[in-house]
Amino acid sequence: MNRPNILLIMTDQHHAGCVGYKGHPDVKTPHIDQLAAEGVRFDECFCANGVCVPSRVSYLTSMYCHAHGVYGNDALDIPDALLSLPRYLQTFGYQTALIGKKHLPGWNTHGFQYERVCYEADAPFRRHHYYQYLKQHGLHDLYDDLGDVERFCLSDRAIPVQHSLERWTGRETLTFLTHRDKDAPFFLMISFERPHPPLTVPEGCPFVYDPDSLTLPPNDREVVPQSPFFFDRNVEVKWCKSVHGEAGLREGLAAYYSLISLIDDEIGKVLTCLDEQGVREDTIIIFCADHGDFAGEYSKMAKGWQYDAIHRVPFVWSWLGKLKSGGPKRGLVETVDLFPTVCALLDVPVPVTAQGKDLIPLLFSDEDSAREAVFYEFVGVKTIRTKTHKLSYGYDGEKGIGELFDLRKDPHEYENLFDSPEIAPVREELLRRILNWWIETQQPPNFARDNEVLPPSRWFAGYPNAFA
Incomplete structure (x- = not known):
C-alpha cells in the first residue's frame, strides 16, 4: 500500500488570528491562506498547554499533560516510555525528520531519525546546527543577543535575512526533501522557532510593517495581572502598553507580524518544492502552532493563561483533491486530535494511548464539530x-x-x-x-x-x- 507523506508545519507562539485567512487587517500570509483555501481549517482548535514543551508533547503523543506528566519547559527529561507519532509511524515504513525547533528535552525516543535543530535547548553548549552555521559565517555572536529583554527582546543588531532562522529552516527543509529516500513515505515536522521572541526582525527582511498603521485589537484593557492564575513570566510582564506606551506595543507587534510573513514566505518555497517533485497531491499538510500569544490583546504580548489568545491555535489540514474544502469548520477540536487523525488517514490502528479524537468525519464532509467541550x-x-x-x-x-x-x-x-x-x-x-x-x-x-x-x-x- 502506498501511503501519503505527512508534512507537519508548526510555528511557535502564533496567535490564531494573525493569519490572512482569518481576515486580519494587517498581517499577510498568502501561502498559509492557500493551504486554508484548499483544505479544512478549524478556527476553534485549542492546545493542551500554553507553553512550548508540554504542548508539543501533547501534539506528538495525543495525551493531556496530567497523563504524560510534562508541564514545564526544560525542567525534567520527557519520559522515554511515551509513544510519539513519528516513532509509531516508523513501524509502518515512514522516514521521519524534524527541521527547526525541537524543544523536546531529554526525550530519547521522540522518533525523529533525521534532525537539523536551531534552538538553544536542543543541544548543549551551542552545538546545535543553526549555531554552527552562524559560526561558519562569523555571525554566532548575534544568536546570543536577545536585545532588550524587558522590551519584547528587540535589538538594534540583526542577523542578515539570508542567514535568519526562517531562511535557514526553509533551506534545510528543501535539502531534506531533495535527498530523502524517494521510495519511502516521510513524516516531516518543520518547526519554525518564531514568532516566539526574540522578535528582532532580520536585516533586509522584505516584509516590513509600519507600526503607526497597525490596527490594534479592540480588547485593549489591561487585566491579565489581575487573574488568579496570572502567569508571571519574569520580564515578560513588562511587555505591555502600560510600561512601554502604545508606540512600544506597536513596535513589538510590527516585528511579530514581519516574522510571521517571513515564515509564510518559506512555507511557500516548501510548497513549490513539493509541486516540482510531483508529490504535493501525495502529501497531507497540517499547519499549526504550539500555542498562542496575546499579540496586542489586553494591550500586551507574550504568554499567559488561561485566555483564548494563548490556547486557541491555527489548525489547517490540506490534502489536494481529497479533503472537503470550503470555509471554516465550526465547533471545538483539540491539538491532541492530530495523532489519531493521522492514523485514520493512513488506515493504521490508533494506539490505545491516544486520548484525542479522529477528525476524519469533519475532513471529508460538510459536518461541523459537535464536541461539547475542550480541556x-x-x-x-x-x-x-x-x-x-x-x-x-x-x-x-x-x-x-x-x-x-x-x-x-x-x-x-x-x-x-x-x-x-x-x-x-x-x-x-x-x-x-x-x-x-x-x-x-x-x-x-x-x-x-x-x-x-x-x-x-x-x-x-x-x-x-x-x-x-
Missing part, C-alpha cells in the same frame, strides 16, 4: 471551555480559586462570574465535568488490568500490550 491545564489549574462558557479551577493549598466567563456576553473574558450565585448551577456542572475528564484520562501505573475495572479508558502502562 487544557497547567500546574495548579484545570480548564474546561465549552461553546458558551469557560471555567478554570485551581487550589492554592488552602482554598479553591476559580474563573468563570460567559463567552456569549463576555468573549474577551473580562467579568469573572465564579462567585456569582446567579450562575452557580453552571459552575457546579462545569466543575463536575472537569473532574470526570480528569478521572477518565489520568493514567497512573497502578494495578494490573484484571484488578481494576473502571474507567475503561485506562491503558495500564507497564503491562503487556499497553501500546497495542
Whole structure:
C-alpha cells in the first residue's frame, strides 16, 4: 500500500488570528491562506498547554499533560516510555525528520531519525546546527543577543535575512526533501522557532510593517495581572502598553507580524518544492502552532493563561483533491486530535494511548464539530471551555480559586462570574465535568488490568500490550 507523506508545519507562539485567512487587517500570509483555501481549517482548535514543551508533547503523543506528566519547559527529561507519532509511524515504513525547533528535552525516543535543530535547548553548549552555521559565517555572536529583554527582546543588531532562522529552516527543509529516500513515505515536522521572541526582525527582511498603521485589537484593557492564575513570566510582564506606551506595543507587534510573513514566505518555497517533485497531491499538510500569544490583546504580548489568545491555535489540514474544502469548520477540536487523525488517514490502528479524537468525519464532509467541550491545564489549574462558557479551577493549598466567563456576553473574558450565585448551577456542572475528564484520562501505573475495572479508558502502562 502506498501511503501519503505527512508534512507537519508548526510555528511557535502564533496567535490564531494573525493569519490572512482569518481576515486580519494587517498581517499577510498568502501561502498559509492557500493551504486554508484548499483544505479544512478549524478556527476553534485549542492546545493542551500554553507553553512550548508540554504542548508539543501533547501534539506528538495525543495525551493531556496530567497523563504524560510534562508541564514545564526544560525542567525534567520527557519520559522515554511515551509513544510519539513519528516513532509509531516508523513501524509502518515512514522516514521521519524534524527541521527547526525541537524543544523536546531529554526525550530519547521522540522518533525523529533525521534532525537539523536551531534552538538553544536542543543541544548543549551551542552545538546545535543553526549555531554552527552562524559560526561558519562569523555571525554566532548575534544568536546570543536577545536585545532588550524587558522590551519584547528587540535589538538594534540583526542577523542578515539570508542567514535568519526562517531562511535557514526553509533551506534545510528543501535539502531534506531533495535527498530523502524517494521510495519511502516521510513524516516531516518543520518547526519554525518564531514568532516566539526574540522578535528582532532580520536585516533586509522584505516584509516590513509600519507600526503607526497597525490596527490594534479592540480588547485593549489591561487585566491579565489581575487573574488568579496570572502567569508571571519574569520580564515578560513588562511587555505591555502600560510600561512601554502604545508606540512600544506597536513596535513589538510590527516585528511579530514581519516574522510571521517571513515564515509564510518559506512555507511557500516548501510548497513549490513539493509541486516540482510531483508529490504535493501525495502529501497531507497540517499547519499549526504550539500555542498562542496575546499579540496586542489586553494591550500586551507574550504568554499567559488561561485566555483564548494563548490556547486557541491555527489548525489547517490540506490534502489536494481529497479533503472537503470550503470555509471554516465550526465547533471545538483539540491539538491532541492530530495523532489519531493521522492514523485514520493512513488506515493504521490508533494506539490505545491516544486520548484525542479522529477528525476524519469533519475532513471529508460538510459536518461541523459537535464536541461539547475542550480541556487544557497547567500546574495548579484545570480548564474546561465549552461553546458558551469557560471555567478554570485551581487550589492554592488552602482554598479553591476559580474563573468563570460567559463567552456569549463576555468573549474577551473580562467579568469573572465564579462567585456569582446567579450562575452557580453552571459552575457546579462545569466543575463536575472537569473532574470526570480528569478521572477518565489520568493514567497512573497502578494495578494490573484484571484488578481494576473502571474507567475503561485506562491503558495500564507497564503491562503487556499497553501500546497495542
